[in-house]
Amino acid sequence: MTGLPPRTNSHETTRELLRVLARALPRMFRAAPALVVALALTQVVSGLVPAASVLITKWTIDGLTRLVAGESLNVWLLAGAWAGAAFLGQLTGVLVTILQGYVADRYSVETITALMGKMADLPGLDVVEDARFHDDIELLHTGARFRPLNLLATVIGLTREVVAALGLAASLLVVGWWVPLVVLLGMIPLTRAQVRLREAGWSLTIQRTQEARELMYDQRVALRHEYAKEVRLYDLIPWLSGRYRRRAEAYAREMRDMRNKQAYGVLPANALALAVSAGLFAYAVTRASSGAMTVGAVVLLVQALAQVRDHLLGVTEYVGMSTEHARWFSKYFAFLDAQPHVHAPAVPQPVPARPDLVLDGVTFAYAGGAPVLEDVTLTIPYGQTVAVVGENGAGKSTLVKLLLRYYDPTLGHVRLNGTDLREVDPRAWRSRVAAVFQDFARFEYAVRDNILLGAPEDEGRLRAALDGSGFGDNLNRVGGLDVRLGQAFGGADLSGGQWQKLATARALYRDADILVLDEPTAALDPRAEHEVFEQFMQLTRGRTALLITHRLASVLMADRIVVLKAGRVIEDGTHASLLARGGEYATFWRLQAEKYQADPAVRP
Numbered sequence: 001m002t003g004l005p006p007r008t009n010s011h012e013t014t015r016e017l018l019r020v021l022a023r024a025l026p027r028m029f030r031a032a033p034a035l036v037v038a039l040a041l042t043q044v045v046s047g048l049v050p051a052a053s054v055l056i057t058k059w060t061i062d063g064l065t066r067l068v069a070g071e072s073l074n075v076w077l078l079a080g081a082w083a084g085a086a087f088l089g090q091l092t093g094v095l096v097t098i099l100q101g102y103v104a105d106r107y108s109v110e111t112i113t114a115l116m117g118k119m120a121d122l123p124g125l126d127v128v129e130d131a132r133f134h135d136d137i138e139l140l141h142t143g144a145r146f147r148p149l150n151l152l153a154t155v156i157g158l159t160r161e162v163v164a165a166l167g168l169a170a171s172l173l174v175v176g177w178w179v180p181l182v183v184l185l186g187m188i189p190l191t192r193a194q195v196r197l198r199e200a201g202w203s204l205t206i207q208r209t210q211e212a213r214e215l216m217y218d219q220r221v222a223l224r225h226e227y228a229k230e231v232r233l234y235d236l237i238p239w240l241s242g243r244y245r246r247r248a249e250a251y252a253r254e255m256r257d258m259r260n261k262q263a264y265g266v267l268p269a270n271a272l273a274l275a276v277s278a279g280l281f282a283y284a285v286t287r288a289s290s291g292a293m294t295v296g297a298v299v300l301l302v303q304a305l306a307q308v309r310d311h312l313l314g315v316t317e318y319v320g321m322s323t324e325h326a327r328w329f330s331k332y333f334a335f336l337d338a339q340p341h342v343h344a345p346a347v348p349q350p351v352p353a354r355p356d357l358v359l360d361g362v363t364f365a366y367a368g369g370a371p372v373l374e375d376v377t378l379t380i381p382y383g384q385t386v387a388v389v390g391e392n393g394a395g396k397s398t399l400v401k402l403l404l405r406y407y408d409p410t411l412g413h414v415r416l417n418g419t420d421l422r423e424v425d426p427r428a429w430r431s432r433v434a435a436v437f438q439d440f441a442r443f444e445y446a447v448r449d450n451i452l453l454g455a456p457e458d459e460g461r462l463r464a465a466l467d468g469s470g471f472g473d474n475l476n477r478v479g480g481l482d483v484r485l486g487q488a489f490g491g492a493d494l495s496g497g498q499w500q501k502l503a504t505a506r507a508l509y510r511d512a513d514i515l516v517l518d519e520p521t522a523a524l525d526p527r528a529e530h531e532v533f534e535q536f537m538q539l540t541r542g543r544t545a546l547l548i549t550h551r552l553a554s555v556l557m558a559d560r561i562v563v564l565k566a567g568r569v570i571e572d573g574t575h576a577s578l579l580a581r582g583g584e585y586a587t588f589w590r591l592q593a594e595k596y597q598a599d600p601a602v603r604p
């Protein structure tokens with residue numbers, strides 16, 4: 001179990017809430033200004049209905065008293081007032097539901113498009129792969145649909161409760177000018193105690209966020225299909241549910257203790273509020289018995305006192321709920337404010353035609369980590385096929401990330417001929433590169449869309465991409481180009497190798513100058529691998545190709561081999577020259593060749 005994080009001051013939580021609201025509410029207003037104003041007015045009217053009702057009750061009782069004493073009473077006026085107040089209450093309820101829906105829809109769209117817009121402003125991977133944002137991006141993605149509506153509903157409820165409490169307090173003016181003041185002053189300690197109770201709950205929840213995430217993760221491992229095979233193999237459910245239960249119970253215990261402690265703290269404030277109410281009640285009854293106050297005023301006082309208290313407690317409830325939503329918005333704004341290290345240049349240089357790729361003294365470390373590449377100097381002339389080999393973690397994929405400018409080097413330069421990669425538009429550069437990544441994406445769209453990804457369709461190129469990747473042979477079995485893929489939409493599922501071929505088809509469909517293949521055959525069967533290599537030879541003709549692989553057979557296709565070890569280039573040459581040299585590459589080759597001879601099913 002993780003240790004307890006340091007306690008955060010509960011007032012900081014409130015300040016954070018106010019900061020977030022100060023930023024979220026103007027955005028909500030800008031999303032639909034007229035509707036937000038209409039909504040606010042509706043809530044003010046709705047909040048005034050309780051005060052109107054207690055006043056009408058007073059007028060009715062006083063009218064009846066006068067009627068008994070022989071005076072006249074305008075019954076229709078009173079009935080109209082009753083009906084009017086009730087109608088306003090119902091009408092505002094309906095209007096709020098409609099307007100809230102409209103505003104929330106627009107605000108959600110704004111919230112989600114701002115997230116997507118931020119993604120467009122992040123040409124690199126430094127923010128999205130940053131551990132600080134990694135989990136948050138998942139939360140932002142799942143919350144963006146409903147958090148704006150929740151926040152809106154909470155703020156609306158809060159407005160109504162504040163107006164209702166103040167309106168009812170104002171109705172007490174008919175009892176005496178000083179009465180609202182006394183009532184509100186008497187309620188302040190109770191409201192503060194309630195807010196403090198809430199704050200303690202919020203800060204505890206915030207401190208336990210990490211733990212709540214761990215609880216969710218245990219749940220996920222136990223229930224999700226991607227873990228199902230190993231969960232059964234290792235019989236993980238008893239272990240997972242035991243861990244889950246222990247953590248959940250510890251969390252619940254702490255929440256309960258905190259609530260108990262705070263609840264006792266509320267009692268004195270409650271007693272004070274009741275004493276003030278009782279004093280006012282005694283005052284009113286005394287005045288009424290001497291004829292200085294009407295019976296209606298006494299009834300109004302009794303009703304208003306109880307309702308002011310309820311609405312003030314409602315205010316604290318809504319403040320509590322808005323804290324929960326504000327935490328989500330706090331992460332949202334932190335993400336929108338994230339400053340990437342990788343920027344598109346303000347005035348980009350053109351991407352040179354047929355560029356040589358140059359790494360000049362490149363050292364690179366991920367944020368907060370040790371260098372992953374160190375002083376790498378390498379020139380890949382245009383049109384050359386280069387294989388990059390090396391142990392796991394040697395830095396091969398990182399080299400690709402730098403060449404695509406997903407990251408900038410910590411030291412040194414990546415250049416296209418003489419132009420620093422930082423000076424060209426990353427989009428323009430990437431449009432010239434086709435890549436199949438080791439962890440390629442499995443887009444759950446139709447096969448055709450998986451390949452085109454929004455690009456215009458060209459029958460000939462599509463056919464060539466299908467043939468070149470080897471996916472064409474699987475097409476009939478899958479059901480054709482328009483078959484939806486993936487489990488999320490009940491589509492066809494592909495094997496690992498078929499997904500990899502599809503990712504290769506996607507890369508081949510782009511008419512790129514530079515081809516990057518990071519372990520392109522890892523999931524392929526021997527026949528498919530052979531075919532992909534054959535196609536690869538044709539495809540790379542006249543283009544630069546970078547091939548990252550552990551399978552040394554594929555290396556034979558390369559004009560040149562670069563061996564990386566612990567982030568440094570330790571060997572660089574042709575297959576023959578590196579074998580002759582008898583270094584790291586020769587050792588790799590020998591090991592794989594021996595395996596091959598021992599078992600012909602295993603090829604180098």
Ligand SMILES: Nc1ncnc2c1ncn2[C@@H]1O[C@H](COP(=O)(O)OP(=O)(O)OP(=O)(O)O)[C@@H](O)[C@H]1O
Pocket residue numbers: 129366367369372390391392393394395396397398399438
């Ligand atoms: N996003 C990241 N953040 C922090 N460290 C990372 C990140 N990606 C990779 N690394 C680290 O950088 C080092 C090099 O990783 P890289 O993926 O470049 O190696 P590789 O040579 O491609 O390995 P493999 O053959 O296993 O694919 C590893 O130690 C890895 O843990």
